Amino acid sequence: MSDKQTPIPFSVTFVAGAIAGISEILTMYPLDVVKTRVQLQDHTAVGNDRYNGMVDCFKKIIKQEGFSRLYRGISAPILMEAPKRATKFAANDEWGKIYRKAFGSTEQTQALSVLTGATAGATESFVVVPFELVKIRLQDKASAGKYNGMIDVVRKIVANEGVLAMYNGLESTMWRHVTWNAGYFGVIHQVKSLLPKQETKQGKMLNDLVAGSIGGTVGTMLNTPFDVVKSRIQNTTRVPGVTPKYNWTLPSVALVAREEGFGALYKGFIPKVLRLGPGGGILLVVFTAVVDYWKAMKA
Template sequence: MPKFSGNYGRHPEHLPENPIYQFIAGSSSSIMDTLLLQPLDVITTRLQLQSKTIVGPVHYTGMLDAFKKIFRQEGLTAFWRGLVPVLVIDTPKRSIKFLVFDQSKSYFMFGSSSPCPWTYALAGGMGGIVEALIQTPFEVIKITQQASRKKLPSLQVAKRIIRNEGYGFGGLYKGVSTLVARGFVFNVIYLGLYWTVRDATPETQHPFNDFLRHLAIASLSSLMGCVISLPLDTVKTRIQGPQPVPGKIKYRGTLNTVLIITREEGWTALYKGIVPVSIRMVPGGAILLLGYEFVNKILELKFNH
């Protein structure tokens, strides 16, 4: 079993350079993360979409209440609603994010022979931007599906969005600037903090203890990135999701949406769904990072030696 190692950052010559390995490793960890944690994503989307003006049986008072009502009213399969577009896009986009991250680090060395915190942060931000640009159309489709209590096929949702709203910034690319900002902020912290702290902490001789070290750092990095970028995630969901009044666009643009939410619901509404988001993102972030490193290491050991 390959041992987790911090040598990638301390010794640049050991940085993984094969883009095929990076893509396969990113795909493997992404599929595992999506299948296990999709239900939390559905609950988070429902919580973020509702406002204080919504009353009645679809109003969710919290994570547990949302789980009970979705299960009772829509069945178990509702928790994996929108899974197809997520799997179709999340697998390659996350792979590309890690690929861009690893391949772009050399551009942010700032004359040093070893990566520094800014190397990881800026390379992570670049990966987040590319990921967001790929993700946007599929995110719009997914949020529309998850917001509905009806089972709508992905293709049907896509056709309806294109027919009614088009391909551009009001349709499939609705909220792209907010998603790009969110992707940049999250990954600057998530990837930047993880590799920086991992390189700064001593390795242990026991493989399991070293695994726990990586797990703790990955979980912390994911949590920090999640908390700091959550307002942008909430804004993105409001912009991309169904508007409160059909046919009338209420949430338009990042700053405008922030002002509307804070004025009508208070600034705490920007952190709506923080519990399920954290519960989903912390293990999800750890699975992605550890899975990526693990599979990448296996591929290197198997095919490079």
């Protein structure tokens, strides 16, 4: 992501990633709520508890629970987005430097972009798991009478399931973030090499938007099955001595496919790709704009 002629300090990539992440979530959050609701419903959902796609989910949430429900739980993602996106871009930049040095490469090749993105995704996972857990619990329809906000979720999880329960779903989160970041950063590298070179600021921004949107779409295609099972794993209250239905990622993927069909692994794909496709473009454009501002201030 960084200009090889101008090394970008970790602090700059961290701040740029944080600003990019918050910009994206403020724009796209309702789609995330809808995505989670659709992913959590299994084959037993009926009546008003069943969503027949993205539009139906939007309509039922607004009609039954009010428009503000589309922003329920946003405090956790906002608190998460700064460290999450900052870690994503900063880790991608730092791991890129490490890999280029290790492999004796002066440039960020396609293979290194995929490897770097995957490693950055794994790094990012450790930051986001507790926030994701709180967000999923709040986004679930059943949470209305169960939790009174973010702090209450944390308090009840710790009290009822233990402190380590805040990291439930770490393994599935790593699967989700490794695949998305590998696809996102790998595709950005390839798409940018194919797009016409732009000399104007507006042209470069357009290239970033196109490359980031395509990267976000491909990343979403790769990681949605892992996202579906991650949502279900994290929404399961752990009971001592009882093995939850959804526990480890790959067995859970197989279970969903067996009980609900392969298509169920792509539940919530449309709102997810509508968020993370353009969202990936927003991320890249804002991140690049902040870095360019730093370069201009330094010059």
